[in-house]
Amino acid sequence: MARIAVIGAGMASMATAARLAVGGHQVVVHERSDTYGGGVGLLARDGFRFDTGPGVLLLPAVQRDLFVKTGKKALEDLVGLEQVDPAARHLLPGGVDVTLPNASRSGVVEALDAAFGKGSGDRWSQVMVRAREVWEATRRPLLEDVLHDPATLARDPYPAAARRGLFRRGGPPGLAGVAAGELGGGGLGTLLESWALAYGLDPRRAPASATVLPYVEQTFGVWYVRGGMRALADALYERCLERRVEFRFGTAVTGLLLDGGKAAGLELSGGDSTPADVVVAGAPLPALYRDGVLPPDAGGSGPGGEPGRCTVHLALRGARPAGTAHRTVVHAADRGAEAAWVFGPERRPLPGTGALTVTVLRPDDPAVRPDGHEAVTLTATVPCHDPNGTGRGLDWSAGGAAEAFAARMTEAAEAAVPGLRGRELWREVRTPADTARQTAAPGGSVPAPALAGASGTLLRPPNRPSLPGLYLVGGWAHPGGGLPHAGMSGAIVADLIAGGPGGSR
Known part of the structure; x- marks a missing residue:
């Protein structure tokens, strides 16, 4: 069986390692830090526990399949998995307050009618019907299989709504066009575009296929892992150990060993090296771009440029009120100013509170806080870290920048958590x-999931690049960022290495 070297101990890397170890391969994971999980991190202090990455789980079937295929115990035997209901509360400009139930189409229709007026729910439902066509057209080629035909996926599969008048024909209108033309703009349009922003996509330029993001959430549900999402990373790490995957923490990979035009191992910091028959890169290794293994801006996956996240972890005195939503989105009053700040190319001063969308996570979980207290996490999509002033982001290390922005996030979040600042420990x-x-993510960017359309600019490099012996997994490779996509890329690559066509089915 093959000697396989894996770069990084993120979720995609561990998913790949576990699957390959089942096949009898000798798998060694090299991780530059002292822990596993990648973006699925943990902050623990004074009895409080905070997820430093995603706070909810989508498409848990991907994780279920991973654990079924790699061991005897199923996912639910290892972690407590429960649906989040309601899925989210949204506080929109003008005082609109709408709470959307989890995985209930009729419930969403009723909630939107009550918030925006009769007929609003039906307009939203019709957009979701068209988003279902996007899902059905792209699920296999974009998520479950290797990237066979990028040219086909460069076209937006969103079926444009029928139009009246002389100019009835036309291609998909883009997400902003769907929000304005099919939902009538306003708060309903803001709601649709907020999914793109949350994933780090510019709502002004995202393709109409981005409607699949709310479709997936509202169709398959939103889930939470008891004890926090880090418990999922813990379970996957333990599964890897059961399958005798070896982890070498504190091992920085600096490049690839090549032999006869093939990947033959890893170069390590300090001048060391390790041979391998196959290399799986689960991290955006700069050497892959520097040495021309990957093009410098392949599918937007070159170093830096994409937005990141700013999170504020708050330990609060006092218990979480009964009936509080797990997730509340406080929407920016000035969406145009927010988009210009996050995605604009110029150097960016910090925005005002009105140009800021903040997601507030308040899990009802005794495992994440001491009795009588509450653990709250605030998240905002922000420009990436750009300490050199190239115009691609913001220098987050500049004196006072982080604290000033956190203060504005906290001020905005008080709409969802009244008296927040007075409760802060x-x-x-x-x-x-x-x-x-x-x-080691370039610029601290958080990769978005791959989407069809946009002339292919939102696709990621294929899992099997041109260099023999090298495979790519994780958010910087097909099918892009997000926990479900990490699991899918791991399944695709494990199947390719095993001699299969590459697929997560």
Whole structure:
């Protein structure tokens, strides 16, 4: 069986390693930090526990399949998995307050009619019907299989709504066009575009296929792992150990060993090296771009440029009120100013509170806080870390920048958590600069999931690049960022290495 070297101990890397170890391969994971999980991190302090990455789980079937295929115990035997209901509360400009139930189409229709007027729910439902066509057209080629035909996926599969008048024909209108033309703009349009922003996509330029993002959430549900999402990373790490995967922490990979035009191992910091028959890169290794293994901006996956996340972890005195939503989105009053700040190319001063969308996570979980207290996490999509002033982001290490932005996030979040600042025991702030330092992600960017359309600019490099013996997994490779996509890329690559066609089915 093959000697396989895996770069990085993120979720995609561990998913690949576990599957390959089942096949009898000798798998060694090289991780530059002292822990596993990648972006699925943990902050523990004074009895509080905070997820430093995603706070909810989508498409848990991907994780279920991984654990079924790699061991005797199923996912639910190892972690407590429960649906989040309601899925989210949204506080929109003008005082609109709408709570969307989890995985209930009729419930969503009723909630939107009550918030925006009769007929609003039906307009939303019709958009979701068209988003279902996107899902059905792209699920296999974009998510479950290797990237066979990028040219086909460069076209937006969203079926444009029928139009009246002389100019009835036309291609998909883009997400902003769907929000304005099919939903009538306003709060309903804001709601649709907020999914793109949450994934780090510019709502002004995202393809109409981005409607699949709310479709997936509202169709398959939103889930939470008891004890926090880090418990999922813990379970996957233990599964890897059961399958005799070896982890070498504190091992920085600096490049590839090549032999006869084939990947033959890893170059390590300090001048060391390790041979391998196959290399799986689960991290955006700069050497792959520097040495021309990957093009410098393949599918947007070159170093830096994409937005990141700023999170504020708040330890609050006082218990979480009964009936509080797990997730509340406080929407920006000035969406145009927010989009210009996050995605604009110029150097960016910090925005005002009105140009800021903040997601507030308040899990009802005794495992994440001491009795009588509450653990709250605030998240915002922000420019990446750009300490050199190239115009691609913001210097988050500049004096006072992180603290000033955290104060504005906290002020905005008081709409969802009245009296928030008066309850604060302590806070910890994490910016893209911290993400870059902890995970080696370029600029602290958080990769978005791959989407069809946009002339292929939102696709990721294929899992099997041109260099023999090298495979790519994780958010910087097909099918892009997100926990479900990490599991899918692991399944695709494990199947390719085993001699299969590459697929996560």
